[in-house]
Amino acid sequence: MLRQKQFVKKTKSGKVLKVVKEHYLRDDIWCSAEACKECEHTESILSATPSTNKLFPLPHYIIPDTNIFMNQIDVMEKSQINNVIVLQTVLEEVKHLSLPIHKRVRDMISNKEKHFYVFSNEHHRETFIEKLKDESPNDRNDRAIRVATKWYGNHIQNLKPKVSVVMMTDDAANRSKAIADGLQAVSVKRYIEALDNTELLDMISDAKELDDGQQMIYAEHLSPTHLSGGIKSGKYYQGKLGISSHNYLEGTILIVGRENLNRAVDGDIIAVELLPKSEWRTTPTGVVIDEEEEKEEEESLKAEQTAAASNEDATMTDASVSSDGTKTDTPQPCGKVVGVIRRNWRQYCGFIDRKSVHTPAGSSAPINVLFYAMETKIPKIKIRTRQAHSLLGQRIIVSIDSWPKTSRYPIGHFIRSLGDAGDKSTETEVLLLEHDVPFHEFSKQVLSLLPVEGENWVVKPEHFNGREDFRSLNVCSIDPPGCTDIDDALHVSSLPNGNYEVGVHIADVTHFVKPGNVMDQEAASRGTTVYLVDKRIDMLPGLLGTNLCSLRSNVERLSFSCIWELNENAEIVNVRFTKSVIASKASLTYEEAQNRIDDERMQDDITKGIRTLNQLAKKLKQRRLDMGALTLASPEVRFNLERDTQDPVDVEMKELKETNALVEEFMLLANISVARKIYEKFPDSAMLRCHPTPPATNFEKLEKAVARMGITIDHSTSKTLSESLDNAVIPEEPYFNKLLRIMTTRCMMQALYFCSGSLTVPEFKHYGLATDIYTHFTSPIRRYSDVMVHRQLHAAIDPSISYGGELTDKEAMNELCGVLNHRNRMAQQAARSSVELFTHLFFKNKVEEEEGYVIRILKNAFIVLVPKYGIEGIVYASAKVPKNASTEGAPAAQPILVYNTETDSLQSTEPLDEGQAPKVQIQLFQKVMVQISIDDDLKGGGEGGMRQKLKMDLLKPWIEGISVHGICNKDDPEAHAVTSTADPTAPLLNGDAPRKREGHSKGKEEQKRASKRSRV
Template sequence: MLRSKAFVKRTRKGNVVKVVKEHYLRDDIPCSSPICKHCTHNSAPVLSAEPRSTSTLKPHYLIPDTNVFISQLDIMEHPAIKDVIVLQTVREEIRHLSLPVYNRLNAILADKTKRFYMFANEHQRDTFIEKLKDETPNDRNDRAIRVSSKWYKDHLKTNGSGEDIEIVLLTDDRGNREKANATGIKSSDVASYVESIKDVPELLDMLSAPKAAAGDKIVYEEHLSPAQIQNGIKKGNLIQAPFNISMHNVLEATVVGEVEGEVKTVYILGRKNFNRCIQGDIVAVELLPKSEWKRGASVAMEDDEDEEKMFGEEEMDEINKKNAAMSEQDGEAEPTGKVVGIIRKKWRPYCGFIVKNTAPSQKDAQTATNVIFRAIDRRIPPIRIRTAQASTLLGNRIVVAIDSWPVTSGIPMGHFVKTLGSSGDRETETEVLLLEHDVPYQEFSKRVLEDLPVEGERWVVLDKHLNNENRQDFRDLNVCSIDPPGCTDIDDALHVRTLSNGNYEIGVHIADVTYFVKYGMPMDTEAAARGTSVYLVDKRIDMLPSLLGTNLCSLRSNVERLAFSCIWEMNDDAEIVNVKFTKSVIKSKFSFTYEEAQTRIDDERMQDDVTKGIRVLNKFAKILRQKRMEAGALTLSSPEVRFNLENDSQDPVDVEMKELKETNALVEEFMLLANISVAKMIYSKFPSSAMLRKHAAPPTNNFDQLRKTLAEKGFTLETENSKALADSLDRAVLPDDPYFNKLVRIMTTRCMMQAQYFCSGTEPESDFMHYGLASPIYTHFTSPIRRYADVVVHRLLQACIEADLSYGEELTDMTKMKELCDNLNFRNRMAQQASRSSVELFTSLYFKNKIEVEEGRILRVLKNGIIVLVPKYGIESIVYTSEKAGGPSPFTYDDDDKSLVAGDIKLKTFDSVKVEITVEGDEHGMRQKMNMSLVEPFVEGISVVPTVKKRVIEEDEPKSDKKAKKTKK
């Protein structure tokens, strides 16, 4: 039956148009129950003929309403919940309310083992209903759910094959249940239903926390309404920005926004001013009066002990006192503010543990009780959950989700999701860090793997790839790649040859991933969702299946491969005469490590064509680098380490700083040049939808502390632009301290903003600048195996060079490109943090049962401690200047000198100290923590007497038997 509905609407241009929508109603949509003798099933029925029964219900199918999926999705995802009918009404309502929940629901529907059936009730003649006069859309949808439930009940009763299967409407809306019961539909709230499933008791713990009771004491201020927030942002009274909590102080956070006409870092101090926001939330911040701005140094506060209690009035008062103590009325004031609203919550499931002293005693172990959960990420506040499994869960890593954070509760309320494994187990801890950083690490699905070439590893380059695809044949060139040792996903390769006019042809050849990964195929969708490969110490989480990443796309030596090439003609001064881009076929002659390539450059006896080519590339790279430096490009630094892992156990047996060679810079220069050349090209063709990468200039007050500290050493830090900053860094050299300049560059890196992908049509051209590279335009083109942004740029570039290429809205839709950039920025940030967390995990494993004393450098002076970097291991930690954090200290903080003083001993930024390094757990043994204690200078009361226990290799152990390998990170 065909129904039509006509209405008028106004377009964006102001025109009024008539819209007619056709709505088909059918009577042949199957119920998908195998007991039904009436429906024709085009495929095997989804629902079971023998669904679950419970202590209060006969065998039944469930029909949940929308709010069950919104608020109790973890329960619906549990393997115990099967044979569920998802109505089209519910699915569409969820799509409009929450896209993440909608995507998770679709994943459940796609899982055949779950037996969730999507019933198109809005297109079934007997279940479609019109909206009544004065009926709200929500009431209409509730009625549609009840009508469909009644239809299912009657349909199965009339057409069943004798089995008696009930239909149960699952809803927490009491009014909806009462109306359902009045029409003979059996219904249940989620809690009662879960309680009736006696063989799966953990479901009770997964119930979302109840809302706060009316009349409870108000702890926090109410948030402003969305309209008030938007109005405040438009007027400039409020700052909209991501909320970032300090790694060294859980009660200090920052946002970046405009203050008095200048972009500055704004501090937010204390839970009261945090006002119930979580790390990463997009918040609205109101500046506090200048009399309340932050003065003096920050304090170190890794944990707030009071938070482990269930906050009451006394605990909140105590915390507020601690917050007030952080702002003394001396020193230069820095902007502070308070959160007045949350624009977008970034809540997610959190990994952590139950605090032991909040769990019930053994005799009450089976009674459901409130306990406190602490996340591994110290920046996440404690979460109150209710569980009857507390004694069982102690000592395990578990996952908890936040349900709500009312103004009457000092901490958020949540529910148990699942158990990961035992604390301290390396596999468990690795899964924890992947979950904590939202890294998709599941195996590639069958649908994705079906997109791989059917030839598998036997795929080879054929004549058709040259003849039909306008590819250049570069197989005769001396192409080679230069990568870290053990690299298997080789994205890039280089060549150079002399032209007849005396100039040079230099080519950068990049793996042609888009030949295999076409837009819209499942593998492309999966790669877009993953965004990037993630490099951990002991493994790599690939963006693409390994057949492509480490084989068919990898530009390995002596194998023909498809590539996308950027070819320059350059003169002797490395000036670009012209540039062209082409799809190509190459056959790399060598796959060098950085060390092997460096050896060829240095060994004058080697005069073969490939070695001569590498020397030419190295010469040009130095010229290009010099030009970048003259333009204001920054040379920054960060401490990076490489672990040697024992082959069998994968335990770390040694750790060393990464050594950079000339050849690292050689490759880097040509990759940067290719990225800049491609950025110019795609922006010329797609001025509104090119995917570019920008690096914003940091707020000037980010440098305030470093500027003052360097001034005491006699150096001036100029920050007007990147050129001035680069020159300042070059001048910051102490002849008697070779590590000083690198330390300054490490500290400067901490002042920088993060580089971001963006869609060219969403930013003015003046904001395209990449501050760190001093380039007016930039993108990513050179690593498509491990970065999805490069895949998109390859498609844009191909559309630029192939005039007859037909391309879709994926390259021209500015909104979609912006959404993709936002996801890639998030994935890239999470991948970096996961990599750092992996290094921290293996560092903890390396130092387990060891005590070592090493030289460190002070990066920052706090009121109650110093932050020390140990160059040998690239690790940093807080060294408290008291026996206990927050306790009495022999040191006093000198605000004028920005130092800690005890008698004639003074601790200042850049100073050398000796520290004892150990790894210890907290009092509950659930958090492994790098601990540093001061050894030199010796201060009575806080310095430790060193007891060094270094790893000793048995003298008679043959070196050849020490099986260890180096991993790429």
């Protein structure tokens, strides 16, 4: 049946158009119930024997309304909720309200074990309804859900075995109308209570029960219309909130304090209004605070939970708190959040604060407790749970539901437990979830697209069509030890004219991963392979990544080759690109390749080729450096793991060899050459990679620090910066130059993928590599960006290739670049978190004393880098309070060192002793001695509880109230009674020269040992 609806609309130009919409209604839309004989479905989805519970003892199907999916999606995903009819009305409304939740609903629908069926009620003649006059769209949709529920109940009433239909809604008015119509209707809470499942009950999102609804703590957020107008007029500023990693009450848009943050959470898109100048202060970044533990809060929770034992509806009264900032003579503009344009809430991993649980063990009453996210940028979250005691000591996942203006904390609900805190597998899962790393197993749909031959797949004659045969070339790969996903290989051969043919051969992943199929979609979603200390989260199924695509030795593999003719000076004479077949002659580690170069007795063709490539690579590198390419550094370490337990047993610095640079140079050259080619073919949609020029402000503190040492940093261009770094040498401190390069790295901007049509040509520049254009081509096994570049390159060299809109759609390419930038950033952070986790495991039950260097000065602390372990830690500038000391009524710890804005240093204002220099000073690059241990708070006894923190205590210079006695001389106060004076003319890297006191004769020997240890 065809229905038509006519209406008129006015265009921007003023014309009036008549619009006709056609709507088809059908009689043949199936119910999909397995026992139904009336419908002619060939493959039913709804089971003949769905679940029952105490409330509905008859087997039944569930029909949820839109808000059930929007607010209770975590409950709906559980296996106990099955045989669900998803109405078209609901699915379309969810899609309009939230694309992420819509995707989760679609995932449930595609999961056959869940038995979720989409019923097209808007196209069924008996379930479609017209919108009534004066009826709101929401009321119309609620009525449509009731009508569809009634039709289903009538349609299946004669099924054998007997089955009923239950409408699920948390809207009391909608429930009442449904019951009045003779339908079965229930709230999600009552339905879950009938299942007798405590975990599911805790997962119910019920913000109203957690909000006291009384005292207004925060200002009302402005309406979207008001915000839009204010942003257009310039009254308000729009931006993404980024919270300080050291202070969760600070935002990067110069927002300080709980009241001014006004319920905004890290990652939210917010609208900000500038405060009056009288309320401006110094830029707050640089103040370290821990989570405050107010007595008022504890008493409130204790009283509430006592009441909860007899009354489930007990609520909590919160008190507002403001952060304390540090003022100087140069106030900076500050603002306050007046509205949230788009929330960035997600699921958070963390733990229940032990101090917030005051009911006796064994109580089953639901209580309100506080949840700490592992990510310190996130505020505490208030949740309601019946499992408080059993969840203590567990890592759990919590989701935020709302943040009313009357609630001091956001309100959320429990989702699931991950396992015991401190367990390596649990903590690894936590860091993957926290960094949004997809780590689920590849689906059957994805795996079904792998070659049916499996590991027995081989190159066949038909694969040579359109490919060059390079199997006779002396191709070899050079990779880290243990590498199984070998993306790239190299060859070199001499040409009759005295030049060289050099080839970079890259795994041809696109032969196996076709555009648009489920494997391609999965790879695009993952974006990149994630490398953790003890394992790898692959972007592609292992059969491809470590076998069929991997360019292993002595097997034929498909590749995409970049072939240059280079002269003796490593200058490109010409370049071409081709699909190919190779048979690598050797898979070498960097060390094995280096040994071949160094061992003159080895004169085989592979070794000679590696030597030639090495000589050419040196010339390529020198030319890059001459153009201004930067050589930066990072404190990278490698853990040696115990074979069975995979626990760390040793740490060593990563050593780079000539062969590392050899491979790097040719990969860089290939990426640049490919970038030029694809930009030539796709000027508006080429996938490229840029590295923006860092702003001058990024170098201010670094320039000031090295100026005191007689060193100048010129960052006007990458070339001048490179020359400055090369010249920044202190002969007596060989580590200084590497330390300076590490700190310069932190002044850089993030390199990003971008679509060529979204930036101007000058913005294509890669600052660090000093090249005008760049992309990623050489690692398609582990980076999806390279897969897209392979497709664009293939289209660029082969006119017969037909490519869809994916290669030319600028908007789609731009969106993909945003996803890949996010995945790349998260992968890097996950890798760092994995190193941090294994560092904690390594230092468990250990106390180490090592040299370190001050790499950042904060307002009330300083950060120390310990080169031997590649770790950083915070040393506070306040007096230490004994861990078990009673602090009731005691004033807060007073700072011993105060921040000096002019010198960007921490210093004392009082002389240490009569006759000594008046100040102790902590400055950038200063060498210090620290004691490293783990502040293991997994038992929840300490502040916040349940966090393992790297603890770094100052040994030298000795600062009363801050420094600690070393483990070797803890009973000998004189051994550590070394004071420190700040001599502005002394090299800062040596720190403050220790003044030897009477009875202390170790100064020179200690300095010698310290100098030796610094050469790591």
